[in-house]
Each structure stands twice: as C-alpha cells, then as structure tokens.
Amino acid sequence: MRTMALHSVSWGAVIAGAVIALVAQIILNMVGLGIGLSTIDPAGTGTPTAGSLSSGAGIWFVISGILAATAGGWLAGRLSGKPANTTTAYHGLLAWAVSTLVVVYLLSSAVGGIVSGASSAVSSTLGGAGNLVGGSVKTAAQAAAPSLQGMNNPFSNIEGQIRGTTGNDPEALKNAAVSAMRAAVTGDAAQQKDAQEKAAQALAKAQGIPVDQA
Structure with missing residues (x-):
C-alpha cells in the first residue's frame, strides 16, 4: 500500500501542469510576436526579409515550447506531493504529453478550418463562373437562333x-x-x-x- 501510494498518479497535478504549460507558451509566443513586429519598419530599409522572419518565428516557437513544457512539468511534479524523484518526473512527463495533445488538436482544427474555407471559396467561385458562362452561352444562342435559321434557309x-x-x-x-x-x-x-x-x-x-x- 505504501508503494501504491508512492507511485499513484495525481491527475489534478497533471492537469494543472498542462494548463500552466499552455498559458506559458501563449505568453512566450505573444512576447516573440511583439519582438518580431518591433523589427518591422515600413518606412525604412532595415526590415528583415520574409525568410528571416519565418525562420526566427519557427525557432522561437520551439524554444518557447521547451520552456513552457519545462515550467508545466516542474509544477506538476511539485503539486503531485510525491517524495520520489521518479514519480515527480512521471507527472511532469504526463503534463507535457497532455499539453502537447491540446496544442496539436488546436493546430489541426485551425488548419482544417482554413482548408475548408478555401475549398468553399474555390467551389463557390467556380460555380458562379460556370453559371455566368452558361447564362452567357444560353443568351448568345438564343440571340443567334434567328440568324442561324436565316443562314440555314436564305430563301x-x-x-x-x-x-x-x-x-x-x-x-x-x-x-x-x-x-x-x-x-x-x-x-x-x-x-x-x-x-x-x-x-x-x-x-x-x-x-x-x-x-x-x-
């Protein structure tokens, strides 16, 4: 019973660590966004290129993710109340896994929404163009019908x-x-x-x- 109590999982600590990790990543990303926007100077010539901005954003996203996961894992281990170092480490790992799953779900939902919106826009555009072309062809055919009849029978x-x-x-x-x-x-x-x-x-x-x- 002592072993079970020592190595049992405290899901409250895991969820708290995951929440802290997500909030920390959001704050760090906002800080990185502010730093990146501050380097843009529309009136000057020292503005970084699009390639350098995208590279810097990707590197900062990875660094902020590592820092946020570390903070969330440490807090989950501290809140677990377990004296064993391995058990606290497991809680930190679980908190990191939960926060990662949440981030992946949010990113996949955002990408799916963008792709769905783009597909709907393309479909509506092609449908409108098809209706416009069809109506124009029909109108032209109706207008040309008497002329065609006259050409087929000139007498x-x-x-x-x-x-x-x-x-x-x-x-x-x-x-x-x-x-x-x-x-x-x-x-x-x-x-x-x-x-x-x-x-x-x-x-x-x-x-x-x-x-x-x-």
Missing part, C-alpha cells in the same frame, strides 16, 4: 415577302414565283440564269410589275 425572307404581299393575285402565280425564286437562289450555276428569267417573269405576273423591275 425564307424572300418567300415571306412574296407571299405576304397584298392584292388579288392568283395563288398559282404566287407559288410559281416562289418556286422560280427558290431555284434562282439555290440552283447551281448552270441553271441559275434560266431560273432568274423564269423567276422575273413569274414575279412580274404575280405582282403586276414590269419584268425589269421584277
């Missing part, structure tokens, strides 16, 4: 003009004029001249105008 405008004229012209003359004009517009080069003459005569009869005007 449609001519046919509409002939059939849409007012008067008492017989339907047969209108159909003949339409057929002749279609042959004149879409026929091959060998038959185009003959088709043009027939179209002019049919159109003149249908509209009651001279052949030259037709």
